[in-house]
Amino acid sequence: NLAFVLIAALLVVYGEPLAAGSGIPEIKCYLNGVKVRNVTRLRTLFCKAVGVLFSVSGGLLVGKEGPMIHSGGVIGGGVPQFQSLSIKNFKFNIPYFRSDRDKRDFVSAGAAAGVAAAFGAPIGGVLFSLEEGCSFWNQSLTWKTLFCTMTSTFTLNFFLSGTLDHSWGSFSQSGLLTFGVFENCHLWTLVDLIIFILIGVGGGLFGMVFNAINTRLTIFRLKYLAKTHKIARVLEALLIGFLTTVVAFLTPLWIGQCRAILDENSNSSLQRFLCPPGQYNDMATLFYNDQETAIKQLFHHSGMHAWTLGLFFIFFFLLSCLTYGSSVPSGLFVPCILCGAAYGRFVSSFLIFLYFQKIKTHIYLGTFSLIGAAAFLGGVVRMTISLTVILIECTNEISLSLPIMVTLMVAKWIGDIANHGLYDIHIFLKSVPLLEWEVPSIAKSLTAIDIMNTRLKFVYPHTRVRSIVNLLRTTAHNSFPVVTMKLPEIESKSKLASANLRYRLVVSLPQIFYSCFAVVNQEIISYEKFNEDYPRFTDIHEMNFDDLNLNQIMVSGLDVTPYMHPCPYVVHPDSPVPQVFNLFRTMGLRHLPVINSRGEVLGLITRHNLTH
């Protein structure tokens, strides 16, 4: 076990640090319009996919759904480009798919396909990518995404049915995570509904505590572990792996009870451990099976002692809280569902104890653990409509949809009192300027002029290469307004021309150097040439300017007009911040120039201005 965990941790720490965690926060940032380095690289995909294989095999309490969604996003982002920084041979160069927005659409479709494959939930996948990604609901894109998720589900279903049931051509296996068949479950009444709401309240509270503990842990990790040697993070992962193994071995020994096997069908997934033949250890059944089987056990089979369930919940809660955020690829969905199922099962055992078998036990146990799972998952991740649909599609039973919805809603409300969803917490701790759905309330009374960045560096349409190089070296901005100076007027009215994105300038330099050996007066590099090298630009600080006859080039003029965006969105200085915010959010902007009614650039608003 530890060897597997070691491999997973090594892959993450030395391979690609971005492969740690579930990957959903990274995909969320990317789709929001924030540039996260390396998020869609082939190397990340490899580390993530292989890493999660080993971290799940290593017995860690992690899920494979989050990494699967991330992998889907990487594949979606990578395939249409037909080229990669790592594999240079493939270069089909289809310019149609290479813009920033198109790539984002592909990543979102890929993530949706990942959800569809992980949960067998094509509609849930579409909603997931909409909820996390798009701010602009585009009907045809949605339709294409649905087609993508359907294909993903179908392909998986086809091969799963073929390999598992040996009946190629029938589509009987719907997804990797299924909850089994709920029989005759349409039995809930008004009284049940109140209990469901109470379970939702409990799930929300537990989720709140889970997030709070994990926040502390993540802050601790960022403070101490991130600064020390890389080996520390590997050791941490190993320690967690060791702890998990010890707990999984000792709890069945001390707490688990031997119970007689009643149902012959479920024999295979019951663990005998140290019990006499014909009996099984209930704790071992939960810990030694893979998590999907344990979930099915909790949903469909009776015969767990209430104490076993309660203690299993506490141990699992703490261990999975410890695991998430360490340097291994780790999903959050399945551990949360398992944990919540134990909680729901515990509640139902308690209720049966109270009412002494007055309620139909077998059916209620399963339904209650499903509701418990929904409540806990809702309390932790706080997703809304997509989570609801994913759970309903997993359950494969629409009549349970109303209880699931109610529970999720209550859990989210309760949890939102104290903190945010776990993904949002992790995004916040990484200090990514993610734009929320709502304008922060303090910003509502401000106008654009209050938040804009006024210390701007301007670029003139015809400028020297040297000054651009200096500008790029001394500032960290990504965008520069290109302004024209009107000489006849007394005050220097700098009329706005446009905002110039930094990467365009950076790429132009090497092109200039190459072409300058032939012609001193530089060529106009076509827009296509830009896109070809996008997004892999050489960093300005790594560029070598000490070449032979560079001085000549450095003083030569450069016309930046072909590289600038001729008509960006602009705002008036008196515009209220909510209006600016909506423009940013819906258009996925990164920079927004502020111009007054005379056309002068007064400032520039970036995402950081809006979030801080």
Place this chain on the structure above:
Amino acid sequence: NLAFVLIAALLVVYGEPLAAGSGIPEIKCYLNGVKVRNVTRLRTLFCKAVGVLFSVSGGLLVGKEGPMIHSGGVIGGGVPQFQSLSIKNFKFNIPYFRSDRDKRDFVSAGAAAGVAAAFGAPIGGVLFSLEEGCSFWNQSLTWKTLFCTMTSTFTLNFFLSGTLDHSWGSFSQSGLLTFGVFENCHLWTLVDLIIFILIGVGGGLFGMVFNAINTRLTIFRLKYLAKTHKIARVLEALLIGFLTTVVAFLTPLWIGQCRAILDENSNSSLQRFLCPPGQYNDMATLFYNDQETAIKQLFHHSGMHAWTLGLFFIFFFLLSCLTYGSSVPSGLFVPCILCGAAYGRFVSSFLIFLYFQKIKTHIYLGTFSLIGAAAFLGGVVRMTISLTVILIECTNEISLSLPIMVTLMVAKWIGDIANHGLYDIHIFLKSVPLLEWEVPSIAKSLTAIDIMNTRLKFVYPHTRVRSIVNLLRTTAHNSFPVVTMKLPEIESKSKLASANLRYRLVVSLPQIFYSCFAVVNQEIISYEKFNEDYPRFTDIHEMNFDDLNLNQIMVSGLDVTPYMHPCPYVVHPDSPVPQVFNLFRTMGLRHLPVINSRGEVLGLITRHNLTH
């Protein structure tokens, strides 16, 4: 029957012409940002709700789902305002909910609740309102809409279960339109899938023909019937009602066959008609039950002759095509489902005839008619993801979701070759400037300067009341740029200040008149006062300016600056049309001023400029 139809037609023609049809096109326009007069009036609600009651009772082949969705939208739009033009007594005046955007959100939530109640589909309702309404996916709004639809479903479920099953407190009835329980239906294989695709192709073709015939009919109606006396439209509705009754009487007599009743349970909904006891007439069973019962018959019970099904399909197809668009409130969903179910059932009977009972008949008959219903409905309305979810939620069986999705997708693709969805056709025929999801391809190479309206009427910040009155009387624009003249400069540089929406100007006039009796120098009317009277402004042409000492007021100056929008979204003349389009679409704009880099207003873009 004819009396019922007469009442429905009278209500529509003399009550409120907008209450005709399904109401979904009107809701769609409204949510798109187009102002449709009277669409959310109480009077419309009354005519629609009462009218559909009578048109369904009158035996017309119409559904009640579309009008229900419209009614939901009206209620959603009306309730938060707590006042109405018809009922003046209620005036709570909560200014928070009175902006244009808020009202649109409420209408969309109301429409979603309507869908949820009609189909028992809370998630489908949310997706419907998203697909038809919002262009901006707002997470918290979605969450609120889901809560709204859930409440709607719950309430309906509670009362339905209480009244029908006499078991108050259990939630057993899920919606008004249910398809009954599909038993043991997870039997589809790769071969079935190919048949489903073929059914989808057929459904798409039938839908295409349906839309084409209905388009001709609607054009005919607009050309001849709309111009003649109102009584003509009432007579038309009566004629359709008469025709329906005749067909429904004659076909069972001539074509219907008497068949022995096999299943005692389904006895109650089988119609004996003129058959001997113990037998039933198959055509009469389809025509004389209400449509929901007929759908369940087709889905779950065997014993229809293939000829009966085929002829029923043809008659029903023609009659419902004739009915939709006449002057009665008429939904489209249920007739389409019934028609498609007959088509699917016919195909399956045909297949059974071919393969001679090799396939399991009973289950396949039901599944095939469901697929046929999905195919035909998809071919007619061409909605995408929301229709899929609504049908899945109606079916109450998730394992059928993949076949339904595939069929709908194929039907939509096939149908889209020739024409648009029926709702879009009706919107187009009413020449409403609805913005589609995609930019028209011919406009992609144009820039803002090519499409803008250059013949503008300007308003100066300080102007005379008389000139505003004249301006409003002579033009039909709703928005006027307010410009300032700079005297020192030689050419009249008209710097943009803002676009001024017409209603603001109109309301200012009566206010001025009232206040002018007291003070000649008019007060500044607060923004709240505007909103209070919004959207019920007196029309400028109806205003009486021949009052006593009005001349004095007419020449007095008026400062329009308090009533104008200080910082609207603006675009540069060189902006490509797709960028302008996106801004319109996402922000729900109605007017967009075009200003050049010196801040001069060059023109104004409206929705009509974008669509034509």
